[in-house]
Amino acid sequence: MARIIAVANQKGGVGKTTTSINLSASLAMAEHPVLLIDLDPQANATSGVGLGTENSSASLYDCLLRGIPAKEAIRSTLVSQLSVLPSSPDLAGAEIELVPLDERESALKRVIDGLRHDFDYIIIDCPPALGLLTINALVAASSVLVPVQCEYYAMEGLGRLMSNIARVQGSLNQELELEGILLTMYDSRNSLSRQVAEEIRSHFKDKVYQSVIPRNVALAEAPSYGRPILLYNAASTGCQAYVELAKEFLSHGEKSAGKRA
Numbered sequence: 001m002a003r004i005i006a007v008a009n010q011k012g013g014v015g016k017t018t019t020s021i022n023l024s025a026s027l028a029m030a031e032h033p034v035l036l037i038d039l040d041p042q043a044n045a046t047s048g049v050g051l052g053t054e055n056s057s058a059s060l061y062d063c064l065l066r067g068i069p070a071k072e073a074i075r076s077t078l079v080s081q082l083s084v085l086p087s088s089p090d091l092a093g094a095e096i097e098l099v100p101l102d103e104r105e106s107a108l109k110r111v112i113d114g115l116r117h118d119f120d121y122i123i124i125d126c127p128p129a130l131g132l133l134t135i136n137a138l139v140a141a142s143s144v145l146v147p148v149q150c151e152y153y154a155m156e157g158l159g160r161l162m163s164n165i166a167r168v169q170g171s172l173n174q175e176l177e178l179e180g181i182l183l184t185m186y187d188s189r190n191s192l193s194r195q196v197a198e199e200i201r202s203h204f205k206d207k208v209y210q211s212v213i214p215r216n217v218a219l220a221e222a223p224s225y226g227r228p229i230l231l232y233n234a235a236s237t238g239c240q241a242y243v244e245l246a247k248e249f250l251s252h253g254e255k256s257a258g259k260r261a
Contacts, residue, residue, distance in 0.1 A: 001116050001117065002035070002115065002116045002118070002119045002120060002121060003120070003121050003122070003142055003143070004112070004116075004121075004123075004124070004140055004141045004143075005121065005122070005123050005124065005141060005142070005143050005144070005179055006124045006126055006134075006137040006138055006140070006141035006143070006144045006145070007019055007020045007023075007123060007124065007125055007126060007144075007145050007147065008126040008134055008137065008138065008144050008145075008146060008161070009126075009146055009147055009148065009157070009158075009161060010128065010129060010130050010157060010160060010161050010164070011128060011149075011153075011157045013128075013149065014128075014147045014148060014149040014184060014185075015147040015149065015182075015184035015185060015213060016125060016126060016128065016147050017040065017044045017125050017223075018048075018147075018184075018213075018219055018223075019145070019147045019182060019184065019213070019242075019245075020036060020045050020123055020124075020125035021036065021045055021048045021049060021125075021223075021228050022219075022228050022229050022230070022238075022239075022242040023123065023145075023242060023245060023249065024036040024082055024121070024123045024228075025049075025079050025228035025229075025230050025231075025242075026230065026242050026243050026245070026246035027120070027121055027123075027249070028079050028080065028081035028082035029079065029081075029230055029246075031081065032081065032120040032121055033081050033083075033118065033119045033121075034081060034082050034083070034119060034120065034121045034122075034123065035083050035084070035085060035112075035115060035118070035119045035121070035122045035123070036049070036082065036083070036084045036085070036123050036125065037060065037108075037112070037122060037123065037124045037125065038060065038084065038085065038086055038087035038125050039060065039108070039124050039125055039126050039127060039133050039134070039137055040087055040125055040126065040127040040128075040133075041087060041088075041089060041090075041091040041092035041094075041127065041133075042087070042127070043086065043087035043088060043089070043091075044125075044223065045084070045087070045125040046084060046087050046088075047223065047226060048222070048223040048227075048228070049077045049082070049084055049226065049227070049228060050077065050078055050227060051075055051077070051084060051086055051226070053087065053089065057075070057086070058072050058073035059073055059085075059086050059087060059088035059090065059091070060085050060086065060087055060088070060091060060111075061087075061088050061090040061091045061093075061094055063085070063111045064091075064098070064108065064111060065094060065097055065098070065107075070085060070111050070112060070114065070115055071114075071115070073085055073086065074115075078227065078231060079228060079230070079231065082228075083119075091133070094132075094133060095131050095132045095133060098132050098136075104132065104136075105132070105135050105139050105172055106136070106139055106140075107136055108124075108133075108136035108137060108139070108140045109136070109139055109140035112140060124137045124141060130161075130164050135168065135172070138165065138172070138173060138176060139168065139172050139173045141173070141176060142175060142176070142177065143176065143178065143179035144165060144177075144178060144179055145179040145180055145181075145182060146158065146161060146178070146180070146181045146182065147182045147213075148181055148183055148184065148200060149184050149185045150183055150184070150185060150186045150187070150190075150192070150193040150196040150197055151185075151192070151193075151196060152192065152196070154196050154200065155196070155199060155200065155203070158181070158200070165178070178207055179249075179252075180208065180209050180249075180252065181200065181204055181207055181208045181209065182208075182209050182211070182212075182213065182245065183196075183197050183200065183208065183209070183212045183213065184212075184213040185213065185214075185215050186212045186213060186215065187214070187215050188214075197212070209245060209248055209249075210248060211241060211244045211248050212241065213238065213242070213245070214237055214238065214241060216236055216237050216238030217236075218232060218233040218236035218237075218238050218239065219236070219238035219239075221233075229242060230243075
């Protein structure tokens, strides 16, 4: 049964898509079948693994609003064990088109319910806003992973996000848990980065991953080549950081499963 993880933050530019792509690829490289769901109308996760958004192919939009089975829209990638349920520009209209539907907050959950036995992990790349699409991800997910950029307003945005996650837990998905907080775009030479990291760790303690994603040129370049960092520059510090994150992520999952047992 797949663990479903929403990668979410209301703020843009914090590394959600970079994390979604590279955590998914790292888990797949570790021999885990992974489905990456691109829930962002910008479709950056789709293009970031080398796939186009041509109209001839079915997309997540078709699954949400036209009843096309998810298995007909899923596409393979250059990474063995990594599949993608792609986005398309049409998804931009889904926020409005979902509104009149019954149980509109559960539309994504209905789409992926039949996929739970096909993958070990389903990772959802959310758009940078707490709109209806992100709420759908939080309703479908078992946990949420929050990338946080090491910058001045990080704590303020993180507090708002935690409040909104609590609202979803209270009314729509009582099983939703905080998977972890990931520090991104970290620069050890920058005192502000160090200060923000210390403040977040002090407040959220063991919910913050020990793995930290640095500012790295290779990570910024890889999407333009349509490749996860593992296939673009495996020797880069950015690649090594995501490999370490995957190891820590798997370790957390094993501990959680032990507690539930």
